[in-house]
Amino acid sequence: xxxxxxxxxxxxxxxxxxxxxxxxxxxxxxxxxxxxxxxxxxxxxxxxxxxxxxxxxxxxxxxxxxxxxxxxxxxxxxxxxxxxxxxxxxxxxxxxxxxxxxxxxxxxxxxxxxx
Amino acid sequence: xxxxxxxxxxxxxxxxxxxxxxxxxxxxxxxxxxxxxxxxxxxxxxxxxxxxxxxxxxxxxxxxxxxxxxxxxxxxxxxxxxxxxxxxxxxxxxxxxxxxxxxxxxxxxxxx
Numbered sequence: 624x625x626x627x628x629x630x631x632x633x634x635x636x637x638x639x640x641x642x643x644x645x646x647x648x649x650x651x652x653x654x655x656x657x658x659x660x661x662x663x664x665x666x667x668x669x670x671x672x673x674x675x676x677x678x679x680x681x682x683x684x685x686x687x688x689x690x691x692x693x694x695x696x697x698x699x700x701x702x703x704x705x706x707x708x709x710x711x712x713x714x715x716x717x718x719x720x721x722x723x724x725x726x727x728x729x730x731x732x733x734x735x736x737x738x
Numbered sequence: 739x740x741x742x743x744x745x746x747x748x749x750x751x752x753x754x755x756x757x758x759x760x761x762x763x764x765x766x767x768x769x770x771x772x773x774x775x776x777x778x779x780x781x782x783x784x785x786x787x788x789x790x791x792x793x794x795x796x797x798x799x800x801x802x803x804x805x806x807x808x809x810x811x812x813x814x815x816x817x818x819x820x821x822x823x824x825x826x827x828x829x830x831x832x833x834x835x836x837x838x839x840x841x842x843x844x845x846x847x848x849x850x
Binding site for chain 2: 627664666668682725727732
């Protein structure tokens with residue numbers, strides 16, 4: 624059973640370009656969470672999705688950021704018109720159910736560098 | 739506001755030595771507390787989970803303790819190995835919430 628997969632692992636973009644980060648949850652998991660981690664900072668929640676639904680996007684900036692988890696295929700975190708401040712590690716996690724007791728399994732992350 | 743504070747921020751020890759990492763939290767209502775290990779360039783991996791009624795949990799050389807009254811937890815690593823070099827993150831979940839609160843982590847370096 625493969626773990627949570629994220630790609631690309633490293634992404635370099637110039638200011639103004641778009642970044643697309645992909646996350647394939649563990650088999651059987653229908654809940655996906657995206658987090659951002661800055662150096663020396665803890666993981667910050669961005670968005671929580673189930674298949675075809677955004678459940679909570681309270682941690683995601685209103686401008687330039689969007690996320691989706693289609694019926695088929697991976698979850699996508701899209702950042703439009705990237706700026707240097709978007710440089711960070713973006714982690715995806717998945718769980719089979721939701722709730723405070725359910726463990727979230729993390730992917731290896733995508734490290735975004737904006738030049 | 740839910741918060742998780744960890745100390746020390748970083749720690750350097752010699753291989754074979756023991757160490758203890760601390761976590762203080764203000765998360766309400768408390769549901770559970772996990773310790774994660776995050777290797778450089780990797781995603782966090784869960785080491786232990788404790789609920790309100792548990793005050794200790796072991797996973798090999800890792801032993802976590804929880805004092806729900808003082809809202810403190812510790813992670814004790816016994817006979818450290820070079821592979822223990824990583825960031826250790828304390829994560830606390832509130833009842834009824836699917837979004838846990840993460841500490842900033844303690845960066846542990848084990849030297850030969």
